[in-house]
Amino acid sequence: MVEELVTAGVALVCAVGVYVAAGARVVKQYERGVILRLGRLRSDVRGPGFTMVVPFVDKLRKVNMQIVTMPIPAQEGITRDNVTVRVDAVVYFRVTSAADAVIRVEDYRFAVSQMAQTSLRSIIGKSDLDDLLSNREKLNQGLELMIDSPAVEWGVTIDRVEIKDVSLPETMKRSMARQAEADRDRRARVINADGELQASKKLAEAAAQMADQPAALQLRLLQTVVAVAAEKNSTLVLPFPVELLRFLERAQQGTTPGAGPTAAPPEG
Secondary structure (H helix, E strand, C coil), rough: CHHHHHHHHHHHCCCCCCHHHHHEEECCEEEEEEEEEEEECCCCCCCCCEEECCCCEEEEEEEECCEEEEEEEEEEEEEECCEEEEEEECCCCCCCCHHHHHCCCCCHHHHHHHHHHHHHHHHHHHCHHHHHHHHHHHHHHHHHHHHHHHHHHHHHEEEEEEEEEEECCCHHHHHHHHHHHHHHHHHHHHHHHHHHHHHHHHHHHHHHHHHHHHHHHHHHHHHHHHHHHHHCCCCCCCCCCCCHHHHHHHHHHHHHCCCCCCCCHHHC
């Protein structure tokens, strides 16, 4: 009789141990546990740590609460200015309501992926090429709002959306390269013309100053001679000073024969 009781006790302990082992669960720090008891949602969401469920009655669904990084496959579309482009992006999201992520949508990751692809194609059709290339911050915000609106019902919050790359056709790349080159050439011409205008104004002012002071012109001539001589030229040709010619001409007129004072006529 005692042996039977001992055997029954051991069997009961083993059964309890198996039952406890079957109902024991561990929820990690970044997870939350959603309990479905006989198919019905339990209001208590299990936090991280050790927890117990009723074996064969409860079903524990673990939901990852970390931020998920999901790349959006490249989508091809036509922009508002009729340019065919391929755009890929990346979306960052996290689950804020574990129960809604389990109950309201079959697979929240797949749902977010499909919504992101659809929204990206919509953004491409509503935008110009220049916006895709230079105004990405505004497009990222618009894309985030488009994805976040339905995702809230699934217990998911979109943290950020970033457009990664915009691929253009080769013909469009060559056209943009020619346009950029023409724009750089235009700016270079404008800068050169502005420099010539400023230089001409300064030369005009210098010419006006030298016209009032002939000696300044001679000093400038001497400076030019010094600058040319510094280049070690073998032959240096100097212009003859015009003032020296005028001085010699006046001196010659003063010493011409018969140029003395005229005699006064006799008085009557």
